[in-house]
Amino acid sequence: MSIRVDVVVVGLGPGGEYAAGALADAGLDVIGIEAELVGGECPYWGCVPSKMMIRAGNVLAEAGRVPSLAGEAKVAADWDRVAERVRSEATGGWNDEAAADRLTAKGVRLFRERGRLAGPRRVVAGDHTIEAARGVVLATGSRPRIPPIPGLEGTPYWTNRDAIAAGEAPASLLVLGGGAIGVELAQVFARFGTAVTVLEGRDRLIAQEEPESGDLAAKALRADGVTVRTGARAVDIEYDGETFEALLEGGLEPLRAERVLVATGRATDLASLAVDTAGLDPAAPALRTDGQMRAGDGLWAVGDITGHGAFTHVSLYQARIAVRDILGEPGPDADYRALPRVTFTDPEIGAVGMTEQQARDQGIRVRTSVVPIPESTRGRIHGPGNEGFVKLVEDADRGVLVGATSAGPAGGEVLYGLNIAVHTETPTGRLKHMIYTYPTFHRAVETALQALH
Ligand SMILES: Cc1cc2nc3c(=O)[nH]c(=O)nc-3n(C[C@H](O)[C@H](O)[C@H](O)COP(=O)(O)OP(=O)(O)OC[C@H]3O[C@@H](n4cnc5c(N)ncnc54)[C@H](O)[C@@H]3O)c2cc1C
Numbered sequence: 001m002s003i004r005v006d007v008v009v010v011g012l013g014p015g016g017e018y019a020a021g022a023l024a025d026a027g028l029d030v031i032g033i034e035a036e037l038v039g040g041e042c043p044y045w046g047c048v049p050s051k052m053m054i055r056a057g058n059v060l061a062e063a064g065r066v067p068s069l070a071g072e073a074k075v076a077a078d079w080d081r082v083a084e085r086v087r088s089e090a091t092g093g094w095n096d097e098a099a100a101d102r103l104t105a106k107g108v109r110l111f112r113e114r115g116r117l118a119g120p121r122r123v124v125a126g127d128h129t130i131e132a133a134r135g136v137v138l139a140t141g142s143r144p145r146i147p148p149i150p151g152l153e154g155t156p157y158w159t160n161r162d163a164i165a166a167g168e169a170p171a172s173l174l175v176l177g178g179g180a181i182g183v184e185l186a187q188v189f190a191r192f193g194t195a196v197t198v199l200e201g202r203d204r205l206i207a208q209e210e211p212e213s214g215d216l217a218a219k220a221l222r223a224d225g226v227t228v229r230t231g232a233r234a235v236d237i238e239y240d241g242e243t244f245e246a247l248l249e250g251g252l253e254p255l256r257a258e259r260v261l262v263a264t265g266r267a268t269d270l271a272s273l274a275v276d277t278a279g280l281d282p283a284a285p286a287l288r289t290d291g292q293m294r295a296g297d298g299l300w301a302v303g304d305i306t307g308h309g310a311f312t313h314v315s316l317y318q319a320r321i322a323v324r325d326i327l328g329e330p331g332p333d334a335d336y337r338a339l340p341r342v343t344f345t346d347p348e349i350g351a352v353g354m355t356e357q358q359a360r361d362q363g364i365r366v367r368t369s370v371v372p373i374p375e376s377t378r379g380r381i382h383g384p385g386n387e388g389f390v391k392l393v394e395d396a397d398r399g400v401l402v403g404a405t406s407a408g409p410a411g412g413e414v415l416y417g418l419n420i421a422v423h424t425e426t427p428t429g430r431l432k433h434m435i436y437t438y439p440t441f442h443r444a445v446e447t448a449l450q451a452l453h
């Protein structure tokens with residue numbers, strides 16, 4: 001059956017859901033195509049449930065700090081409460097009815113199918129061929145990248161989805177990959193009694209961030225009893241029906257665990273979207289777009305599929321730009337200079353813009369400073385759990401911050417001011433003469449500005 005509409009949105013994760021709704025709100029005739037759940041990875045298997053799990057783990061850790069600050073606290077960790085909250089409050093039992101209703105109430109026609117391109121401005125979904133007069137938005141996200149480790153395929157390894165839906169905390173867990181997913185979930189399960197080992201191939205955790213961040217994450221995880229193995233890779237995995245055994249590079253002692261969580265990055269799948277029918281490379285790792293999120297004539301792409309950072313806020317930011325462009329409204333190009341991200345470990349590790357190394361690699365004459373939170377007034381007041389630091393990366397010639405990290409209690413919130421500074425390129429000379437509230441964690445930013453060298 002052939003249908004004509006204004007816009008087709010393929011994939012209704014955060015970016016696609018926003019774009020479809022906003023375009024329908026603007027009066028366009030929109031079809032949204034979703035193969036699984038309206039809302040995508042973030043609300044059902046990503047950001048929201050993982051942060052609920054982290055919140056639970058953090059409460060336990062705070063209780064552990066009571067003896068040194070306030071007396072006695074006896075707590076008994078119970079994963080049932082976590083699983084129940086994830087099921088009922090985060091995911092509604094992995095039911096997207098409310099999200100689907102919100103979208104259809106805006107006038108979006110929802111097709112529960114797997115869509116693919118069939119040429120410019122044309123999408124095939126099930127028995128339907130849809131001609132989109134204005135064009136197509138691709139927002140199909142990413143899925144776990146499974147490394148080709150011999151023996152892994154065919155075993156009941158976990159991805160983020162199994163970890164989020166876990167009915168119980170396993171006795172032991174081997175986490176492959178020390179990126180954001182690996183470190184966040186490793187800490188949570190460790191706090192609920194699981195014996196966790198993180199195996200990271202590179203020489204530090206959260207390796208795309210500052211080295212100080214990786215060191216801090218390793219220290220925090222170790223303090224929770226996690227075994228952190230960096231520069232280590234599994235070369236073979238066996239499963240005997242009960243236990244996984246991972247053989248390591250270099251003949252190191254094998255690791256055994258009840259569960260294996262694969263958290264080794266995400267991949268897009270452009271081939272299954274038949275992007276070649278629109279003249280694009282199906283083997284590319286991501287769909288390249290211009291600053292208005294155009295991937296071709298009558299084709300826009302937003303979210304993980306664009307390769308600009310797998311974050312919900314990136315997907316929503318790009319979706320707003322694509323919507324504006326589709327509606328013919330002028331606006332600035334996407335700008336990733338001040339891309340913020342937070343790894344929600346305890347302590348939180350927030351970062352924006354470039355790391356020191358990235359800035360140096362760009363030939364920027366760099367000045368930096370690192371100020372430890374425990375040495376700040378608020379850090380001393382806070383006491384146990386005060387680990388963290390503020391690191392600034394300044395372009396010394398222009399006198400502006402091009403990157404910053406704020407790690408510590410509420411590190412993700414402290415990041416906001418640094419995000420503004422990098423985005424607006426406020427001169428560090430002006431930032432130094434601002435009034436910073438006493439005694440806050442973010443006063444470490446003022447100290448770090450004075451210490452730039
Ligand atoms: C454990 C975990 C924790 C995370 N925590 C955070 C966090 O704290 N903060 C943050 O910013 N980000 C976080 N992320 C990342 C965030 O979830 C993603 O960046 C975000 O969901 C990407 O949005 P998206 O719009 O690209 O689409 P996605 O959420 O990836 O959704 C894409 C949708 O498209 C559908 N689809 C795919 N192919 C087709 C097709 N051919 N036809 C129809 N439908 C299709 C899929 O079923 C899916 O519903 C986390 C991710 C994980 C896994």
Ligand SMILES: NC(=O)c1ccc[n+]([C@@H]2O[C@H](COP(=O)([O-])OP(=O)(O)OC[C@H]3O[C@@H](n4cnc5c(N)ncnc54)[C@H](O)[C@@H]3O)[C@@H](O)[C@H]2O)c1
Pocket residue numbers: 147176177178179180181182184199200201202206207232233234263264265266309310311341342343344
């Ligand atoms: N707080 C957040 O915003 C948040 C939380 C979770 C996920 N995310 C998003 O989801 C994305 C995916 O997360 P992720 O943690 O899977 O990916 P990642 O790319 O952040 O980290 C994957 C890690 O796995 C390592 N690795 C790859 N292959 C390996 C192997 N065979 N053995 C050992 N280590 C190996 C890599 O060196 C890398 O450090 C993140 O990049 C992030 O954008 C964001």
